[in-house]
Amino acid sequence: MQSDSLTFIFLNTVLANNFVLAMFLGLCPFLGVSGKLNTAVPMGIATMFVMLVSSVCAFAINKVLVALDIEFLRLIAYIAIIASAVQLVEMGLKKYSPSLFRSLGIFLPLITTNCAILGLALFQTFKEYNFSQSLVYAIGAGTGFFLAIALMAGLREKLLLSSLPSVTQGAALSLMLGGLLSLTFMGFAGLGSL
């Protein structure tokens, strides 16, 4: 498989270079919202959607910045785009699906400071992907995030039922679990490359 084919980009970002477990992006929601499966799943889907929207917008704005020769403004422009994309998603959800809007609550605006999304926009610029490649890259990254947070939530729900020493409860346990998950995903390393 060629390293710029769409299938390769997708598999590579979902499994071998999973945004959360191999590149450490978006750890705050990964550790914070993964307590229960039925909050983790909507969070994953919302993040996926914002990734898609902001990836498309970032691709367009980068073209403008390059054309005007003001690339040093890239970071500021991207952040502004992501913040407005999140705002847009929030308004759309509020209008068309109030129940989902309520169940996501505070996590929705917090997607702005999810580094996976800014990371996605920056990486697709560094790798000089064209439009369809960036689109697939965004879908892959979103799927990877969804996979990681859903797996983590499932594991943590199971752990609630087991008896653990009192010291290990809390953040330390989540991190150890993340370590094991990350170790598992390293098994996919042969599938792709950076």
Added chain:
Amino acid sequence: MSQRKSDPRITWDSFAEGLWKNNPVFVMLLGMCPVLAVTNSAMNALAMGLATTFVLVASGYLVSLLSRFIPRQVRIATYIVIIATFVTIIDYVIQAISLDLYNSLGAFIQLIVVNCIILGRAEAYASKHSPLKSVVNALGMGAGFTFALLCLGSVRELLGAGALFGFDLFGAQFQPWIVMVLPPGGFLVLGAWLLLFDWLKQRREQKQLAISGEQTNAV
């Protein structure tokens, strides 16, 4: 500004808060992404810590100066733009000082923008305190963050490469634990540090409980 606290004094506490009691990494669990991603060597950890400290201090100062002029509704957006400006500056500075360092830190310098510590301090502290006090507090937070990064970076480099700051420590026969410099190592080492701190805290609490128990018995 009714929000501005009446106590303008700068105490040791406004610095030391970030160092230990409210350490951004070990206690508040903020800004985890750079903490885990760039700590595969002590040198990277130090550079990342210093860069974050610079952005913390500079944005804290500016936010505190401007806080009375920023309308409440758009304050978060304004803070983000201020932070992004300083991050762009430090990004170019690191690129100019050492290209090797820049390449090994990769996109994580630019990702300082979305480090929750910085936005969190701007919102929770700098916008409510005097400029000087915010700078002192930001310095403390930055020192605490750098300290935590160094804790992780040195352990991971020591176990994963048998070296510290690039100097070989154990000689040629040392078998490095490669997994420690790979992604899972980051999770495991931070988990181990948190376990250690939790254990120490629990032991101290039990000791205090035992002492107070003895006192009540004696009475």
